Amino acid sequence: MVALQKNMVAQMDARKMKNISTTGYKKNSPDKDRPYNVIPSGDITMKNVDFPVLGIDNEGNSKVMKPGKDYSFPGHTVLEFKMGTKNKIKIYNRIFKK
DSSP states (O other), X not given: OHHHHHHXXXXXXXXXXXXBOSSTTOTTOTTTTSSEEEESSSEEEOTXXXXXXXXXXXXXXXXXXXXXXXXXXXXXXXXXXXXXXXXXXXXXXXXXXX
């Protein structure tokens, strides 16, 4: 029940955000060239991703994620950045600190 409620909250929050993606920076993703992606899940796979990505969930937990691995965040939404993206804190605050 808690997992279902958490997922419903994530979906409601995600509808208000820009750059929503379910494929992130995977090689075949239409979103792979964005400076950041918002993933509506706490579970992230880096399979088929060619470079490290910084992930920060809606609770502020962060990880540098490496290609080929799977990651789990406590939060329900993860903001992904290419490592060279500027203004990460500003983007994070705009998305999660409303």
